[in-house]
Amino acid sequence: MPDIKVTPLGAGQDVGRSCILVSMGGKNIMLDCGMHMGFNDERRFPDFSYIIPEGPATNYIDCVIISHFHLDHCGALPYFTEMVGYTGPIYMTHPTKAIAPILLEDMRKVAVERKGESNFFTSQMIKDCMKKVIAVTLHQSVMVDSELEIKAYYAGHVLGAAMFWIRVGSQSIVYTGDYNMTPDRHLGAAWIDKCRPDLLISESTYATTIRDSKRCRERDFLKKVHECIDRGGKVLIPVFALGRAQELCILLETYWERMNLKVPVYFALGLTEKANNYYKMFITWTNQKIKKTFVQRNMFDFKHIKPFDKAYIDNPGAMVVFATPGMLHAGLSLQIFKKWAPNEANMVIMPGFCVQGTVGHKVLNGSRRIEFENRQIVEVKMAVEYMSFSAHADAKGIMQLIQYCEPKNVMLVHGEFAKMEFLKEKIKQEFGTNCYNPANGETCVITTIAKVPVDASLALLKSEAKRYSALPPDPKRRRLLHSVLMLREDGVCLVDADEVTKAAGITKHIVRFTSTVQVRDPGPAHSTTLKLLQPLKERLSGWTVQLTDGSISVESVLVKVEGDEDDQKSVYVSWTNQDEDLGSYILGFLQTMLN
Amino acid sequence: MKLYCLSSEPTKPCLVLSFKGITLMLDCGLNMQSVLHFMPMPMVPSAKFNSLPSWLPRDNHQDWQIEGELKECCGRVFVDSTPEFSPPLEKIIDFSEIDAILISNYTCMLALPFITEDTGFKGIIYATEPTLQIGRFFMEELVEFIEQTPRATLAKHWKEMLHVLPPPLADALKPKSWKHIYSLSAVNTALSYIQTVGYDQKLDIYGALTVTPISSGYCLGSSNWLISCDHEKVAFVSGSSTLTTHPRPMEQATLKHANMLILTGLTQTPTANPDTMLGELCMTVAITLRSGGCVLIPCYPSGVVYDLFECLSTHLDKSGFSQVPLFFISPVAETSLAYSNILAEWLSTNKQNKVYLPEEPFPHAFLVKNARLKHFTSTYAEGFSSDYRQPCVVFCGHPSLRFGDAVHFVQLWGNNPQHTIIFTEPDFPYLDALAPFQPLAMKAVHCPIDTSLNFTQANKLIRDLKPEHLVIPECYTQPPITAPHRTDLVIEPVGEKPLITFKRGEVIKLPLKRKKGRVFIEPELAGNIIPNEIRPGLSLASVTGELEVKDNVYTIKNIEDRPSGKRKASSSSPAPIKEEVLKERKHEYGNLDPQELLQKLNQEGIQGAKLQHSPTATSIHLQDEDTLIQIGDNSTHIFCNGDQKIRRRLRTIIMQCLKRF
CATH class of the missing domain: 3.60.15.10 (Ribonuclease Z/Hydroxyacylglutathione hydrolase-like)
Known part of the structure; x- marks a missing residue:
């Protein structure tokens, strides 16, 4: 039986640097190529030496698929293609192709220019890397080569996020990337058809969470923001430039409009306008409502939200600031955080998940004193709120997706081990499928069973259909098919047993038996035949017993009565070897009946 | 088909x-x-049409x-x-x-x-x-x-x-x-x-x-x-x-x-080259504008019109007409322009690459921003009369000139030879389109652009x-x-x-004859198929299974035994079940060698077999058992009395002499 081998290089029992190697049907596929935000050393990139200790990886990987533009899914791509060396095809959606290089460049600047890291990829490398990218559209079936086929499905999560269905021969998998099963203010819900893959590799960030309704969370968020500014506090919302930021902006924009609020809202990034432009141009990837109204009013033209200037940090009075990056691990959001944290009137709202090792993660875990690399210590007196706005599927959503696509096996990645273990048991219980959660570097072997496709002659299928439909309908009756599999140099084909002699150029040898039973029965031969017919019919339920040309026939078995008007009759029972069991049974039956 | x-x-x-x-x-x-x-x-009653x-x-003796x-x-x-x-x-x-x-x-x-x-x-x-x-x-x-x-x-x-x-x-x-x-x-x-x-x-x-x-x-x-x-x-x-x-x-x-x-x-215009026509169109527009006339281009709300905006605006800029307004009038003009710029995935690579910057893929977004290209829902829409000035270029429907704002403009400009109407859409013969407006003083130019x-x-x-x-x-x-x-x-x-x-x-x-269809064999059944090599390059195997046809997909499954609770345990042996007979079904092929059969019969202790040759067939007569075996090229026929025991023995021996699949 053929196997599917899966090895996570990242995101195995962990969140960050998603990178999963799949090998099936002789093809090797890399799913995502992300970096870990919590590390500054070599651990931030997946361990590509697993693929090949040294030298380019092109010969060992058939294609790379990137699910969406978040850096923990594409951050290591330039490193992999330009520094490790990979020149093969890379697939991602159009919005991902548009936005990923901007985020990569942003991240590179922070790493190299602010943190002074060396051995990092350059701007040129990002450009060269993106040149290798082939953009795909949703549901388009892309043949990577003659055997490897991929297809993208809408995943929600962020603009352009996609799940990928991948097929080699009769084996198939689905890789979800990050996805969201509930529509939000700017994106739709993930969708997949009943594609019944051999394996579903799903993220499991919120494996144990069942989130309350979106509306409640939104109300909560607005209430907290409103309370804080009412008491003159400053609200810091660390976000990534694209994604949640747009959703929260839409939310605040409508709230400000409705409540007629005057407190300034800033979006702290030169990227804002540009980012919103991407949303305008890829509006087909947003949700129905935005798509419908975009001609009259583009949801991404904000009236109340103004660009932020660094000088505003020390401005007195209330304000709301969106700043990047989202996990408070570097950049402006961290800078503002350091300034505002010691004041208890202020508030930081973390709208998404923070990976281990980031300031955001520490703050969320209740640290009130945070020490930085330069020995600087910041007292956190401001209110810290966590609002799960990051668009991941929760436990319910993951179960829903499994139900949608009906996989034969499930694998959980991109989540914490303990939570995965819990969900794993639940999946096994509810769906009865195997569920795996390998650690990084651990290979998981999944055996698949597949139906064997062969050609069948239409004559065979048509004659069966004709026979079947000639019989009275019976839901319990099985459609039995006897055929001959013909294997020739030009292919394999199922043919009818009679057809085969002609098609293969051979002659069948028919072996026929004829036995005689003597019986005394006055009257014409015909009446003797009729006397035999009924008992045979009763005995042979399930068989078609026919009276043709004065003889009884069942399949190839013929029962013929000969003799004159006198008593003595000869009953001939004749059958071919194919019906030996039937023929000898009928003969035996007639012998007991007639003697 | x-x-x-x-x-x-x-x-x-x-x-x-x-x-x-x-x-x-x-x-x-x-x-x-x-x-x-x-x-x-x-849209308003026309004196000219009314007076026709x-x-x-x-022949007037029938009231039509x-x-x-x-x-x-x-x-x-x-x-x-x-x-x-x-x-x-x-x-x-x-x-x-x-x-x-x-x-x-x-x-x-x-x-x-x-x-x-x-x-x-x-x-x-x-x-x-x-x-x-x-x-x-x-x-x-x-x-x-x-x-x-x-x-x-x-x-x-x-x-x-x-x-x-x-x-x-x-x-x-x-x-x-x-x-x-x-x-x-x-x-x-x-x-x-x-x-x-x-x-x-x-x-x-x-x-x-x-x-x-x-x-x-x-x-x-x-x-x-x-x-x-x-x-x-x-x-x-x-x-x-x-x-x-x-x-x-x-x-x-x-x-x-x-x-x-x-x-x-x-x-629809096999004799016109689209590139040449586009050039002619640009020239005609420039000439008309130079003489102070206006240009009417009847069009559909999407399609080649996007290319016209792009080419014409560039050409007019070069010819010093960058101040001449372009009007795009259609109930769906605004939507059409907006949609064209969000459909990047459907565009040529050149246009597609622009959205990665991010810039609008079509230059008409820029033309609209600069108020060079103005769109209105109709000639009666708010703002049109104040923005309208001559000379200008008007794009509007419908190319048949039977309805839409184009009717209005042909009536408005028809009597002035300074103005020009340019036909670019190839769907309607332009002379037929113009026929009800004749006589017409405005110039009519035919530049069909059919890509x-x-x-x-x-x-x-x-x-x-x-x-x-x-x-x-x-x-x-x-x-x-x-x-x-x-x-x-x-x-x-x-x-x-x-x-x-x-x-x-x-x-x-249509002469399309299908000969083969696709069926799937379930793994359990497929694993049991053992092909027999008949000759090099040809192997055969009998396959019996249960056919399942679901949503037009054919699957052959193993025949599972069904619990037969209902069957009476009668004293006599039960009738064979169809499934089982079919499952065992094999096919013999080739010839039976009478000598070989004779030898085997002897080995098995069946005595008195006599080989007989007739012009049509060979047969073996077993006198003791009152049995005759007729052997033909492709068939063997065993005639015997009702003794099943001897018949079964004979069958086993004959089967040893034949090959099967």
């Missing part, structure tokens, strides 16, 4: 293909030539009741009523039987409401996202154009007297089947049947067929369709272009080696694609009526096979 042709225009096709029990409609084009027989519909004389038949129905203008007769359209032919196909409709592009779907409304239609319509969106604009614009000029009475009696009418009205094709335009709600219903699809998306039709749209390069979201099952492939090529304009280029590789290539939608395949391109394409059979509209086998001497403007047959042609109302049988 059958093909039904429901449309008379090859560029607005409507075909129905029945194949493997599935009924597919290929495109749903609306034939609009009929509107040319009608008077234009001005009514036309009455010379056509008072006010027909008007005469410059020797031509027009119906003075709301224009009517010629929908796809009914009656030769039951629209409720259609499983799916495949749409190639937005110009080939305007008859959809006629198929989906009140016909019992319950199929699904497949179209790309741009096709759906832009198709909606086309339909909405058409409905709005017609509805904004309502009429109290509608002419119908003229249809009874075609034989006494003068040409060309007398030659109108079946006017009794013509229909009034659908309502907006019918448009919405029709479009709600559409499921949007992406290029290269494989769509399953009831398990029997797979259909896939592939880029055709003609307009935004335009597609050709591949219709395939396990071994057969039909390619439907409608409205394709190999020129480089704004859409994604045409995909050709997957169209190759189809069993059947149905080709339609070739250029569809021309005959040279089409013939080359066919040679490259190498289809087994080629199916085309009948009119493509003769030179066009407009250029009867151009015998090169025809489609040539490929190889030896004759061309298969269709025309409206015809049902043709």
Whole structure:
């Protein structure tokens, strides 16, 4: 039986640097190529030496698929293609192709220019890397080569996020990337058809969470923001430039409009306008409502939200600031955080998940004193709120997706081990499928069973259909098919047993038996035949017993009565070897009946 | 496999293909030539049209009741009523039987409401996202154009007297089947049947067929369709272009080696080169503007008009007319411009790369921002009269000049020879379009820009694609009526096979014979199949299983034993079960060697066998057992009395002498 081998290089029992190697049907596929935000050393990139200790990886990987533009899914791509060396095809959606290089460049600047890291990829490398990218559209079936086929499905999560269905021969998998099963203010819900893959590799960030309704969370968020500014506090919302930021902006924009609020809202990034432009141009990837109204009013033209200037940090009075990056691990959001944290009137709202090792993660875990690399210590007196706005599927959503696509096996990645273990048991219980959660570097072997496709002659299928439909309908009756599999140099084909002699150029040898039973029965031969017919019919339920040309026939078995008007009759029972069991049974039956 | 042709225009096709029990409609084009027989519909009453004389038949002793129905203008007769359209032919196909409709592009779907409304239609319509969106604009614009000029009475009696009418009205094709335009709600219903699809998306039709749209390069979201099952492939090529304009280029590789290539939608102006025409258009506009005149370009709300904005604005900038405003007037102008800039995934690579910057893919977004290109819903829309100034260039519909704002502008500028009307859309003969406005002083220039395949391109394409059979509209086998001497403007047959042609109302049988189908063998059963090598290169194995047919997918499964609780444990042995007999069924082949059989009989202790030869057969007689074995070339017949024991022994021995699979 053929196997599917899966090895996570990242995101195995962990969140960050998603990178999963799949090998099936002789093809090797890399799913995502992300970096870990919590590390500054070599651990931030997946361990590509697993693929090949040294030298380019092109010969060992058939294609790379990137699910969406978040850096923990594409951050290591330039490193992999330009520094490790990979020149093969890379697939991602159009919005991902548009936005990923901007985020990569942003991240590179922070790493190299602010943190002074060396051995990092350059701007040129990002450009060269993106040149290798082939953009795909949703549901388009892309043949990577003659055997490897991929297809993208809408995943929600962020603009352009996609799940990928991948097929080699009769084996198939689905890789979800990050996805969201509930529509939000700017994106739709993930969708997949009943594609019944051999394996579903799903993220499991919120494996144990069942989130309350979106509306409640939104109300909560607005209430907290409103309370804080009412008491003159400053609200810091660390976000990534694209994604949640747009959703929260839409939310605040409508709230400000409705409540007629005057407190300034800033979006702290030169990227804002540009980012919103991407949303305008890829509006087909947003949700129905935005798509419908975009001609009259583009949801991404904000009236109340103004660009932020660094000088505003020390401005007195209330304000709301969106700043990047989202996990408070570097950049402006961290800078503002350091300034505002010691004041208890202020508030930081973390709208998404923070990976281990980031300031955001520490703050969320209740640290009130945070020490930085330069020995600087910041007292956190401001209110810290966590609002799960990051668009991941929760436990319910993951179960829903499994139900949608009906996989034969499930694998959980991109989540914490303990939570995965819990969900794993639940999946096994509810769906009865195997569920795996390998650690990084651990290979998981999944055996698949597949139906064997062969050609069948239409004559065979048509004659069966004709026979079947000639019989009275019976839901319990099985459609039995006897055929001959013909294997020739030009292919394999199922043919009818009679057809085969002609098609293969051979002659069948028919072996026929004829036995005689003597019986005394006055009257014409015909009446003797009729006397035999009924008992045979009763005995042979399930068989078609026919009276043709004065003889009884069942399949190839013929029962013929000969003799004159006198008593003595000869009953001939004749059958071919194919019906030996039937023929000898009928003969035996007639012998007991007639003697 | 059958093909039904429901449309008379090859560029607005409507075909129905029945194949493997599935009924597919290929495109749903609306034939609009009929509107040319009608008077234009001005938005305000026109003194000129009102003063035209009514036309009455010379033979007057029959009361035709056509008072006010027909008007005469410059020797031509027009119906003075709301224009009517010629929908796809009914009656030769039951629209409720259609499983799916495949749409190639937005110009080939305007008859959809006629198929989906009140016909019992319950199929699904497949179209790309741009096709759906832009198709909606086309339909909405058409409905709005017609509805904004309502009429109290509608002419119908003229249809009874075609034989006494003068040409060309007398030659109108079946006017009794013509229909009034659908309502907006019918448009919405029709479009709600559409499921949007992406290029290269494989769509399953009831398990029997797979259909896939592939880029055709003609307009935004335009597609050709591949219709395939396990071994057969039909390619439907409608409205394709190999020129480089704004859409994604045409995909050709997957169209190759189809069993059947149905080709339609070739250029309507085979003698005009689109590039030359575009150049002429730019020049004509510049000349007219230079002399202080205005230019009217009747157009559709999407398509080539985007390229015109781009080329013309550049040309005018170079010629020093950068201050001349361009007006784009249509009820859907704004939406059309907005949508064109969010459909990046459907554009040529050049335009697509712009969104990565991010910049709008079409320069008209920039032209709108700079107020160079202004869009209005109609000439009566707010702001138009204040923005309007001469000279200017106006783009507006409808190219037939029977309805829409174009009617207004022809009336407004018609008497001034300084102005120019330029015909770029190839759907309507421009002289026919202008006929009811004659006499006309404004200049009329014909610059048809049709980017569809021309005959040279089409013939080359066919040679490259190498289809087994080629199916085309009948009119493509003769030179066009407009250029009867151009015998090169025809489609040539490929190889030896004759061309298969269709025309409206015809049902043709397509020579596609299926021989094989795909079945799946379940792994448990497949594992038990042991092929016998009959000779090098040929192996055979008997396969018996239970056939399951679900959604047209055939699966052969192992025959599982069923619990037979009901069977009576009768004293005599039960009758054999069919499943078991079939399972054991094998086939003997080759010859039986009588000598070998004799030897084996001896070995097994069956004595007294005598070999007998007759001219026709060889036989072995077993005197003791009263049994005769007749041995022929391909058969062996055992005659015996009722002794089963001896017969079974004989059977075992004979089977040892034969090979089987």
